[in-house]
Amino acid sequence: MKGKDARSPEWEPSAGDIGLMSAEGLCFIAQIVLCVFFFDFLRLNWLMYLGGAMLAFAVVLAWRSRVAFEAKGEARKEESWLRTTKVVDTDIYALVRHPMYLSFFLTSLALVLFSQHWLNAVLGAVVMGLFYNDMRREDKIDVARFGDDYVRYMERVPRMNFVLGAVRLLRRSRQGGAPPARR
DSSP states (O other): OTTSOTTSTTOOOOHHHHHHHHHHHHHHHHHHHHHHHTTTTTOOHHHHHHHHHHHHHHHHHHHHHHHHHHHHSOOOTTSOTTOOSSOOOSGGGGTOSOHHHHHHHHHHHHHHHHHOOHHHHHHHHHHHHHHHHHHHHHHHHHHHHHTHHHHHHHHHSOSSOHHHHHHHHHHHHHTTOOOOOOO
C-alpha cells in the first residue's frame, strides 16, 4: 500500500521514491569516487581540516542517533531498532529531529571539502538537496504515524539546525523544561 509508514512491512515506495533514492545513492557514490581521484585538488589544507572535523562530527551524530533510538524508541525485540513505537525526543533528538540524515548531509559536505573539486561540489549540492527532501518526507510519515505527539515535537525541535536546536534546548531547560509530550 503506497502512502503507509515507510517502516511498516506494507509500505511500498512509489516510482518517484525509488528514482530519488537511486539518484541519491548514485550521486553519493560518485562523490566518494571523485574524492578519491581529486583528493585535495586545490591544496587548501584548511578545507581538509574542516572536512575532517565535519566528518568526525557526522560520525558522532550517527552514533548518538542509534544509541538514542535503541534506548528510547521501544522497538519490539524482533524488529529493527529503526521501528520505534514512540517519538524519541531525548539525547541528540532534543537538538535536531533528523540527526541521522544530518550526519549524511555533513558527510556529503565533508567529501566536497576533501576533494575541493567543482564537480564534487555540484554532486554534493544534489545529494544534500535529496537528503533534505528525505527529511521532509520523514516528517510527513512521522506525523501520520505518531500524530499530535510528533507535531508538538516538530514545534520544539528544528529539522536539522543544530545551533537553533541547542538554543531552544537551553531556553527550555532555563524555563524548567518543556511539558512532556503525551504518549
